[in-house]
Amino acid sequence: MAEYSTVLNLELNPVRSKLCNLCGLYLNQFPVLDKSKNPNVFWVGLSAVQFDEDQITRQPLASDTRSGALIEAIENLLIDKISFYKTNLVKCLPLKEGKIRYPLEHEMEKCFPNLEIELNFFQPDIVFLLGKQVATFVLKKKGITNITLSDEFKYSSILINNITFIPIHHPSYIQVYKQSKKDLYIESIQKMCMNILNINHISYSIIDHLYSL
DSSP: OOOHHHHHTOSSOGGGOTTGGGOGGGGTSOOOOOOOOSOSEEEEEEEOOOOOTTOOOOOTTOTTSHHHHHHHHHHHTTTTTOOEEEEEEEOSOOEETTEEOOOOHHHHHHHHHHHHHHHHHHOOSEEEEESHHHHHHHHHHTTOOOOOOOTTOOOOOEEETTEEEEEEOOHHHHHHHOGGGHHHHHHHHHHHHHHHTTOOOOOHHHHHHHHHO
């Protein structure tokens, strides 16, 4: 398999990417890509966070962020059975007067083809769309509207071209507003992964951990 960074042509030299030239956000910060290969599961966030100049580890939804820490907690019990990949709908950093802002509609439009390239390149089994803004935008592109998120984390899945798309609450929302239900959120997503990927065996240590959360 070819190196992914050369396929997407963003991480190494975004200035030379025709897709990046549609949007000037790369001037704020170059996009970063996950290094995972052959992933079963995608996590799709909204946009990049700001990295320090001396920060060595740079990847979307990194574990040292609030969202990334919760994603890591979900992955930890499945990592020996499932390969994960983290990305954002908008690969670069939206700023306003030096402060991070939400990406604009036209910025999501311009960067969406990059996500399509990632999906076509990796062909994951599951794509978790993090938060209603991401889910609404991506699924509207697929002809799906009226997105709802279950308060009990009983999420709906949508099969499109052999990929299962699942809108879920954004991890940062859970960390801030639903801390008391974080274990239910984690367990719900882990079970969806196992069911969709037909993982029938799970060790007793994992089961014990789930019920001790």
